């Protein structure tokens with residue numbers, strides 16, 4: 087296995103830890119997907135983000151085994167889809183994820199999306215609370231929850247999610263959600279951390295910082311996440327970019343650079359994205 091730097095970790099409020107950067111696995115599938123995930127593990131990633139809806143949990147488990155890394159050195163995070171929010175459905179869903187992954191426990195399991203129109207996310211949360219007690223899931227969290235959704239599950243169970251995985255990137259910096267997470271002791275995890283199709287890789291504030299620091303625009307964006315305290319999960323199928331995206335702990339943006347990058351954000355009061363991954367009916 088290649089030499090790589092150790093990734094800093096965040097301590098979660100349940101006592102567990104997560105690496106400060108994870109690896110997004112959507113839409114990696116099949117043999118090429120396994121290859122990309124093995125190469126990510128070789129590059130040093132120690133958190134793989136999957137979901138029932140990505141239909142690649144089998145590939146994630148296979149990549150973990152092919153990497154030869156000890157199970158306890160790699161964290162696997164998966165997600166409960168909206169159609170599995172009933173209590174028994176949620177328990178069966180997590181067991182199904184474990185079967186496909188070929189694992190005895192998942193390190194982190196999230197409710198993928200609150201599906202407020204179905205209004206069963208509190209039930210789904212109760213199931214995850216019990217699955218954590220049973221040891222099938224080490225840590226539990228949510229994704230795409232608003233402040234109101236967070237309030238409801240915490241009031242109902244007294245259990246605070248360790249993370250809320252939300253869309254977060256320079257064009258959608260989510261200051262209100264980040265402050266709410268800080269108040270509640272929730273770690274912000276960022277999906278589409280680059281901004282995907284709208285990645286601001288050519289914006290002057292990003293390229294100027296990249297030239298000053300001798301790094302790439304992608305590294306500047308990921309360093310912006312790190313300095314905000316956000317845990318990004320970039321996806322790349324390219325081994326060079328995989329390595330580059332982890333190599334963001336040896337340089338620092340100035341406060342002015344961080345603020346200038348945040349000001350690329352558009353506050354139009356709705357989700358910026360539109361990725362099929364977050365469709366409510368799933």
Ligand SMILES: NC(=O)c1ccc[n+]([C@@H]2O[C@H](COP(=O)([O-])OP(=O)(O)OC[C@H]3O[C@@H](n4cnc5c(N)ncnc54)[C@H](OP(=O)(O)O)[C@@H]3O)[C@@H](O)[C@H]2O)c1
Pocket residue numbers: 109110111112113135136198229230251252276277278279280281282287302303304305319320321322323324327330331361363364
């Ligand atoms: N919870 C949710 O609802 C939700 C929703 C969406 C996504 N997610 C999760 O978040 C992960 C990441 O999100 P994402 O894949 O949408 O977006 P992303 O990681 O922000 O962007 C991925 C794209 O950026 C490119 N890229 C990666 N590193 C780069 C670099 N250094 N320079 C230039 N381009 C670079 C990749 O291309 P190459 O592969 O060619 O490098 C890929 O096209 C997903 O894989 C998934 O695990 C969760």
